[in-house]
Amino acid sequence: MSAVALALLVVATVLGGLAVRRVEVGRVPRSRVLVGVRGDRRRGTVTAVVLVVLVAAAAGAAWAGDPATPWLRSTVALAAVAAAGLGGGPVVTAVLAAADPGRAVASVGKPPGTGPGAAGGLAGGAAGVADPDVLRGGAWIGVLERLALTATLLLGWPEGVPVVLAVKGLGRFAELKETPAAERFIIGTLTSVLWAGACAGVAVLAAR
Template identity: 55%
Template structure:
């Protein structure tokens, strides 16, 4: 079962990379399901498999972090698009370069930091990461559209990273 978990995490990470290459305006929101479903199946299999250690656990750990980083952006984008399907064509949406610039790179770093703190056994680090992100964006969050995008994107991104790390936690027990 551990091999199946590895394959599913690799598919999730690879699918995330493939979707990252596409312009987000061309990426259908339903494409995120191609990432969520294999991660969910991997979690169920990890729960059923029981504890693993050594090289298997290290491989799962690396693929889980890769899935968190690569697939989190497309998942967060799908959540944002689902919340406001017109956002791609109106001011304040992703096409407006002045609203939350650098969000994709900040999201990548956020997911790396979240995965790292949780895998290191320091869940309090989650609060630190999210607080730093909020403080860094504080001035930009006065605009209602920016605040909404910030909250939705951050929660989707963080929950995705936590879900990916959860597969590792299920195999560590």
């Protein structure tokens, strides 16, 4: 059953990687306006749900199976780290959108004076945590964060978790003065930690 868990983690990694690639390919120059559509949001939610189900099924398979061989344990651990890094992005995005449903459709590439801290904020209202222009670059920071968190947990060094979070917080310190940025930081970080812990848990169950 550990082989099944490995296969499910690989599928989660590939699905998460495709979601990240779709986001990157779909980016437009900041001089243009990018407007999220209802279909994109629904597809992102479905992707997040599928990823959660895949990891949950992997955990169940690892728990129900016999202890894995050393080679299989190492492979499952590597797959768990990869699934945590790439698979967590759509999940975090879906949670942010669910936390701020009224502003999940936001504009990117706004002219000066219409940013999160400006009067009027985004077109149609002030910026919210679902605005992708709040804490830009968070997607790749999140990937690195989840990779580091899962690796520290699997290496038996839980003390590394606060170190990783502290580094992230220091890097974002100047931007966290704005309320939407602080809320996005907290929600995104907690979701990333939970996702990394879930992926690490699959590897721990496979190795028990």
